[in-house]
Amino acid sequence: MNPRKILVAQGGGPTAVINQSLAGVVLEARRHRGVELVYGARHGVRGIVNEDLVDLTQETSHNLEMVAATPASALGSTRDKPDIKYCQEIFKVLQAHEIGQFYYIGGNDSSDTVRIVSEQAQAANYALRCIHIPKTIDNDLVGNDHTPGFPSAARFVAQAFAGANLDNAALPGVYVGVVMGRHAGFLTAASALGKKFADDGPHLIYVPERVFEVEKFLADVKATYERFGRCVIAVSEGIHDAAGTPIISTLAKELEHDAHGNVQLSGTGALADLLCEEIKQRLGIKRVRGDTFGYLQRSFIGCVSDVDQREAREVGEKAVQFAMWGGSDGSVAIKRAGYYAADYELLPLSAVAGKTRTMEDEFIAPNGTDVTDAFRLYLRPLLGSGMPDAYRLRPNPVAKVLNR
Amino acid sequence: MNPRKILVAQGGGPTAVINQSLAGVVLEARRHRGVELVYGARHGVRGIVNEDLVDLTQETSHNLEMVAATPASALGSTRDKPDIKYCQEIFKVLQAHEIGQFYYIGGNDSSDTVRIVSEQAQAANYALRCIHIPKTIDNDLVGNDHTPGFPSAARFVAQAFAGANLDNAALPGVYVGVVMGRHAGFLTAASALGKKFADDGPHLIYVPERVFEVEKFLADVKATYERFGRCVIAVSEGIHDAAGTPIISTLAKELEHDAHGNVQLSGTGALADLLCEEIKQRLGIKRVRGDTFGYLQRSFIGCVSDVDQREAREVGEKAVQFAMWGGSDGSVAIKRAGYYAADYELLPLSAVAGKTRTMEDEFIAPNGTDVTDAFRLYLRPLLGSGMPDAYRLRPNPVAKVLNR
Numbered sequence: 001m002n003p004r005k006i007l008v009a010q011g012g013g014p015t016a017v018i019n020q021s022l023a024g025v026v027l028e029a030r031r032h033r034g035v036e037l038v039y040g041a042r043h044g045v046r047g048i049v050n051e052d053l054v055d056l057t058q059e060t061s062h063n064l065e066m067v068a069a070t071p072a073s074a075l076g077s078t079r080d081k082p083d084i085k086y087c088q089e090i091f092k093v094l095q096a097h098e099i100g101q102f103y104y105i106g107g108n109d110s111s112d113t114v115r116i117v118s119e120q121a122q123a124a125n126y127a128l129r130c131i132h133i134p135k136t137i138d139n140d141l142v143g144n145d146h147t148p149g150f151p152s153a154a155r156f157v158a159q160a161f162a163g164a165n166l167d168n169a170a171l172p173g174v175y176v177g178v179v180m181g182r183h184a185g186f187l188t189a190a191s192a193l194g195k196k197f198a199d200d201g202p203h204l205i206y207v208p209e210r211v212f213e214v215e216k217f218l219a220d221v222k223a224t225y226e227r228f229g230r231c232v233i234a235v236s237e238g239i240h241d242a243a244g245t246p247i248i249s250t251l252a253k254e255l256e257h258d259a260h261g262n263v264q265l266s267g268t269g270a271l272a273d274l275l276c277e278e279i280k281q282r283l284g285i286k287r288v289r290g291d292t293f294g295y296l297q298r299s300f301i302g303c304v305s306d307v308d309q310r311e312a313r314e315v316g317e318k319a320v321q322f323a324m325w326g327g328s329d330g331s332v333a334i335k336r337a338g339y340y341a342a343d344y345e346l347l348p349l350s351a352v353a354g355k356t357r358t359m360e361d362e363f364i365a366p367n368g369t370d371v372t373d374a375f376r377l378y379l380r381p382l383l384g385s386g387m388p389d390a391y392r393l394r395p396n397p398v399a400k401v402l403n404r
Numbered sequence: 405m406n407p408r409k410i411l412v413a414q415g416g417g418p419t420a421v422i423n424q425s426l427a428g429v430v431l432e433a434r435r436h437r438g439v440e441l442v443y444g445a446r447h448g449v450r451g452i453v454n455e456d457l458v459d460l461t462q463e464t465s466h467n468l469e470m471v472a473a474t475p476a477s478a479l480g481s482t483r484d485k486p487d488i489k490y491c492q493e494i495f496k497v498l499q500a501h502e503i504g505q506f507y508y509i510g511g512n513d514s515s516d517t518v519r520i521v522s523e524q525a526q527a528a529n530y531a532l533r534c535i536h537i538p539k540t541i542d543n544d545l546v547g548n549d550h551t552p553g554f555p556s557a558a559r560f561v562a563q564a565f566a567g568a569n570l571d572n573a574a575l576p577g578v579y580v581g582v583v584m585g586r587h588a589g590f591l592t593a594a595s596a597l598g599k600k601f602a603d604d605g606p607h608l609i610y611v612p613e614r615v616f617e618v619e620k621f622l623a624d625v626k627a628t629y630e631r632f633g634r635c636v637i638a639v640s641e642g643i644h645d646a647a648g649t650p651i652i653s654t655l656a657k658e659l660e661h662d663a664h665g666n667v668q669l670s671g672t673g674a675l676a677d678l679l680c681e682e683i684k685q686r687l688g689i690k691r692v693r694g695d696t697f698g699y700l701q702r703s704f705i706g707c708v709s710d711v712d713q714r715e716a717r718e719v720g721e722k723a724v725q726f727a728m729w730g731g732s733d734g735s736v737a738i739k740r741a742g743y744y745a746a747d748y749e750l751l752p753l754s755a756v757a758g759k760t761r762t763m764e765d766e767f768i769a770p771n772g773t774d775v776t777d778a779f780r781l782y783l784r785p786l787l788g789s790g791m792p793d794a795y796r797l798r799p800n801p802v803a804k805v806l807n808r
Binding site: 066272395396 | 414417418443444447454455457458459460462463467470471473474475476477478479480481482483496497500501563564566567568570571573574575579598672673674676677680693694695696697698699700702703704705706707791792793794795796797798799800801802804805806807
């Protein structure tokens with residue numbers, strides 16, 4: 001199969017390397033003799049239904065390379081989650097433009113869109129190859145060792161906590177850093193990779209895979225503070241109580257902050273502020289500071305894993321190769337091969353679509369507030385080369401003269 | 405003068421390069437034949453009064469170099485602001501340990517401490533050379549072209565906004581980024597250096613040097629949103645109304661968020677959340693997100709200006725040279741020499757101590773929400789080499805088929 005026209009789009013939250021996948025698709029597709037036109041849809045599926053398309057065949061290879069190294073979705077993205085009717089509209093436009101291959105770079109919602117569009121094409125007996133290309137900083141796609149975008153975000157989080165730990169050691173107190181991840185704690189757990197010395201923070205890590213109990217949390221903080229004279233905490237925005245209610249809601253209610261009673265998790269500093277308030281009020285610790293890493297962790301320009309860049313590029317390239325020489329639609333997945341190398345395979349769309357992966361038990365320490373060595377071994381090679389390293393002065397105390 | 409013992413300490417908020425200055429002092433001092441011992445005080449002036457001293461003569465040059473490249477204060481810092489009595493205690497310890505030179509790396513409060521200790525020594529007729537070494541991410545020391553630590557923090561802010569702008573272009577809406585700086589807007593203004601294309605954000609920049617009016621702010625946001633379909637805003641944590649009341653207080657009152665009624669500016673996401681709430685409620689824009697850069701902007705490991713590193717190292721080295729071969733106490737200051745080179749001089753302590761520099765008028769655009777080219781020219785060389793650059797796809801629209 002050698003289609004004359006192909007279309008690519010980007011969906012969901014941008015990442016540091018999603019444009020690598022875009023460049024992988026475009027540059028690989030342009031190599032193929034039968035491909036006349038490579039279209040891109042502006043702002044994901046919304047751009048398709050609105051026929052807001054651009055011709056990427058007219059873009060220079062050089063600029064595509066520069067865009068590949070630029071974070072965020074160069075075609076624009078969307079938060080639209082298409083239902084059947086929406087997918088019918090998508091298919092109508094693909095048909096009208098005689099598109100032979102449809103590539104959608106996105107998370108599990110995007111893979112579900114690809115699955116439905118694929119079914120529509122089959123039902124209409126229209127020859128359309130549909131490929132989902134993975135991306136998400138949450139690392140929550142099933143069937144993948146990890147997903148492009150996660151390693152760079154993880155690197156940002158690890159570097160942020162390495163620095164926050166140094167700052168906290170210089171001016172001791174309690175520091176709470178809130179990290180993205182509604183259901184999966186991978187990104188929050190990445191904070192552990194910022195640790196070097198035994199007494200470094202983060203001393204406590206809370207992921208949504210474990211029930212969060214405020215009383216237990218306060219006891220953990222108290223014990224750590226008494227032991228080290230300080231405490232650095234990594235918290236996932238998605239932490240919840242035993243009933244599944246987000247902690248941001250339960251705390252907001254308890255402290256009567258009305259405007260914080262909603263459950264918007266990202267783009268607000270409320271959870272960090274509420275946790276800090278609890279620590280101040282209940283433990284009587286004065287210097288308590290909270291940061292919400294917010295959009296920085298997925299959009300910061302200049303903090304990227306070279307391993308992530310390479311793999312994001314390759315999933316784009318492989319997508320085109322699977323489409324050109326393979327016989328079925330599917331979702332490109334990363335497999336781990338050796339320590340450390342990556343390989344790629346095409347999974348059935350139904351195996352990935354709409355499913356959510358969370359952290360495996362073997363990655364979470366029994367106490368529920370730390371990661372295991374298995375997780376460190378899993379994540380370290382993904383962070384790439386040139387990770388900054390923290391050094392400290394060795395203690396050589398001077399004998400006191402006045403206060404012997 | 406060739407003293408047998410010298411002492412160095414670090415005060416105030418840590419920076420990405422304050423350890424360069426520490427290494428500069430220690431390594432340069434150890435070159436001098438008469439210097440037998442180089443002491444460091446743990447946690448600034450508090451470590452001096454507590455006689456919590458370490459012997460830096462016993463630290464390897466190699467580890468000092470590695471520590472120099474590590475952010476935050478390796479000796480530890482303090483927020484203590486010594487009064488006369490406190491300074492008398494400092495002097496008593498320096499005298500007891502027969503310290504001949506006292507180096508304090510810090511901001512304007514620290515320079516005032518050095519000034520008072522210097523006066524005590526003179527009054528007691530005790531031979532003590534006192535040198536203040538500048539550092540502050542706020543860039544608010546008078547008599548300096550700029551201060552070590554500011555360029556690296558400015559680079560973080562510029563990179564953060566370059567990325568946030570890309571993210572906001574991919575998923576349009578309003579984005580508010582709150583930047584440190586209680587009185588001086590330099591760091592917030594640095595966000596402008598993240599712009600590349602004419603329609604890039606930050607579209608609006610608010611510094612504490614200008615009165616912040618909520619109504620004017622909402623009108624600015626509305627106009628920008630209507631023009632670009634999105635709006636990226638940089639706000640200094642120190643913005644205040646005409647009476648000097650912090651906006652965080654006035655808004656908290658207006659929206660009845662009790663727990664946010666205090667004036668803790670850093671370590672809380674309240675200001676960003678309050679501004680977002682205003683925009684949502686008053687302008688009816690749905691996608692409004694706020695980030696508070698918090699401690700990341702001063703502690704993030706792996707985002708540093710090489711120019712800043714070099715200069716921070718040199719102010720430490722020069723401090724020792726001024727002390728060894730100069731005849732007076734003082735504060736080391738950076739002078740701009742050419743485009744771009746730096747030189748150093750020793751200012752009288754009284755010229756720097758306790759004074760606060762704010763942004764010069766020529767750096768702020770007449771409309772009050774942008775910087776001038778003079779500011780861009782001032783800041784760009786300080787950000788150093790290898791600044792990441794953002795690229796975008798060129799528009800090549802495809803003709804519509806269905807909706808012509």
